[in-house]
Amino acid sequence: MQITSRFTVAIHTMLCIASFSNTRKVTSNFIAQSTNSNPVIIRRILGQLKDAGLINIAAGVGGSTIAKPLTVITLLDIFNAVEAINDNFFSFHENPNCKCPVGKNIHTILDEHLDDIVQSMNKQMQQVNLQTLLEETEPYL
Amino acid sequence: MQITSRFTVAIHTMLCIASFSNTRKVTSNFIAQSTNSNPVIIRRILGQLKDAGLINIAAGVGGSTIAKPLTVITLLDIFNAVEAINDNFFSFHENPNCKCPVGKNIHTILDEHLDDIVQSMNKQMQQVNLQTLLEETEPYL
DNA sequence: ATTGTTGTAACTTGTTTTGTTGCAACTAAA
DNA sequence: TTTAGTTGCAACAAAACAAGTTACAACAAT
Numbered sequence: 001m002q003i004t005s006r007f008t009v010a011i012h013t014m015l016c017i018a019s020f021s022n023t024r025k026v027t028s029n030f031i032a033q034s035t036n037s038n039p040v041i042i043r044r045i046l047g048q049l050k051d052a053g054l055i056n057i058a059a060g061v062g063g064s065t066i067a068k069p070l071t072v073i074t075l076l077d078i079f080n081a082v083e084a085i086n087d088n089f090f091s092f093h094e095n096p097n098c099k100c101p102v103g104k105n106i107h108t109i110l111d112e113h114l115d116d117i118v119q120s121m122n123k124q125m126q127q128v129n130l131q132t133l134l135e136e137t138e139p140y141l
Numbered sequence: 142m143q144i145t146s147r148f149t150v151a152i153h154t155m156l157c158i159a160s161f162s163n164t165r166k167v168t169s170n171f172i173a174q175s176t177n178s179n180p181v182i183i184r185r186i187l188g189q190l191k192d193a194g195l196i197n198i199a200a201g202v203g204g205s206t207i208a209k210p211l212t213v214i215t216l217l218d219i220f221n222a223v224e225a226i227n228d229n230f231f232s233f234h235e236n237p238n239c240k241c242p243v244g245k246n247i248h249t250i251l252d253e254h255l256d257d258i259v260q261s262m263n264k265q266m267q268q269v270n271l272q273t274l275l276e277e278t279e280p281y282l
Numbered sequence: 283a284t285t286g287t288t289g290t291a292a293c294t295t296g297t298t299t300t301g302t303t304g305c306a307a308c309t310a311a312a
Numbered sequence: 313t314t315t316a317g318t319t320g321c322a323a324c325a326a327a328a329c330a331a332g333t334t335a336c337a338a339c340a341a342t
Contacts (some may be wrong), residue, residue, distance in 0.1 A: 003230060028288075061286075069146065105281045113269045118266070123261065142330090170318085181301075
């Protein structure tokens with residue numbers, strides 16, 4: 001069980017746009033080459049990032065730009081944009097036996113604790129913003 | 142993207158053993174009925190829990206028991222037992238373009254931050270032990 | 283008009299999770 | 313020593329999902 005590569009590809013995508021959109025047109029094809037992925041895969045991710053309000057996409061002529069100040073975009077924003085889970089990070093087996101006291105209440109017992117885990121993950125993801133990542137990239141540019 | 146139900150089924154399994162093993166024989170079949178799963182699925186999970194040293198399984202005659210004090214077994218122990226990831230919770234797309242400064246360094250840039258996220262998740266999982274969960278279950282027994 | 287791009291649908295491929303069947307090995311008890 | 317109930321495991325099937333691919337209409341600047 002792993003978090004999909006979509007998350008890190010989306011971060012990679014955001015970094016490409018942030019790094020290059022002021023000097024060249026950043027198309028799905030360009031990003032696909034940098035990530036070693038596929039333009040259509042990237043377009044799907046770009047669409048999600050746009051729906052989340054993180055980027056703008058130029059229709060027709062092409063190319064994407066960042067839609068917000070880099071300091072306010074965090075890993076959590078990107079994660080939520082491309083991983084449509086939010087409330088169901090952990091999954092349960094369906095229809096546990098309601099005649100068993102454990103089976104009957106497993107959801108009630110676990111929900112709060114699992115939510116705490118998600119919250120602590122979210123909190124840590126919020127600590128990292130795009131500006132920071134970009135600064136860590138810049139020595140290599 | 143969701144964490145597999147194996148995790149919550151494993152917690153459910155541990156709770157069944159903790160709740161019932163002193164009054165009856167807790168077999169894979171019994172647990173399968175409580176979780177609405179399959180005895181073989183449960184046996185696979187039981188095997189992982191045993192390998193992690195969390196339970197004992199009686200060969201031949203059958204039935205499982207908890208192998209450690211309930212207070213020292215945490216959700217993290219169970220998670221690590223059944224989700225064989227540990228170091229690769231987040232995944233990357235393979236072979237990013239090493240000619241692109243972002244592609245070339247994406248791993249270096251992200252690894253530490255992603256590890257922080259995993260660590261904060263682990264830390265929260267360690268906050269919840271089986272004893273606590275059992276006490277929360279007991280009102281329903 | 284032409285060109286390059288996006289958005290999207292439809293399909294394929296590969297992997298993983300979950301379920302299932304079958305059976306040898308084992309242990310306690312009859 | 314047989315019997316009954318159970319585990320461990322292999323092999324396979326089914327379902328779900330991630331990722332890749334092909335194709336094409338819609339679009340906007342030149």
